[in-house]
Amino acid sequence: MPPPRTSRAGESLEDFCRACKTDRLHTVIVVDANGTPIRVACGYCHSEHNYRGGPRIDAPSAARSTLRVISPVVAVCSSTAAAIVVV
């Protein structure tokens, strides 16, 4: 079965780097209760910035790709968020 679309601090994911002006592999620094990356650090230039919604070089439309990425994350992770609140 496919892994859930969540992230944890220390994981690597691809995101658009404003400093590099291209897609780079980033290390996740902060995630919210839904497992959505909030802040990432570029593995290439080491700049730290807000997560920008994933790689965009191969996306036909930036606005459409943002919607496509965000909605499944929110839907999948409600149980994770509840567990964190209880602890």
Ligand SMILES: [Zn+2]
């Ligand atoms: Zn970056």
Ligand SMILES: [Zn+2]
């Ligand atoms: Zn960079």
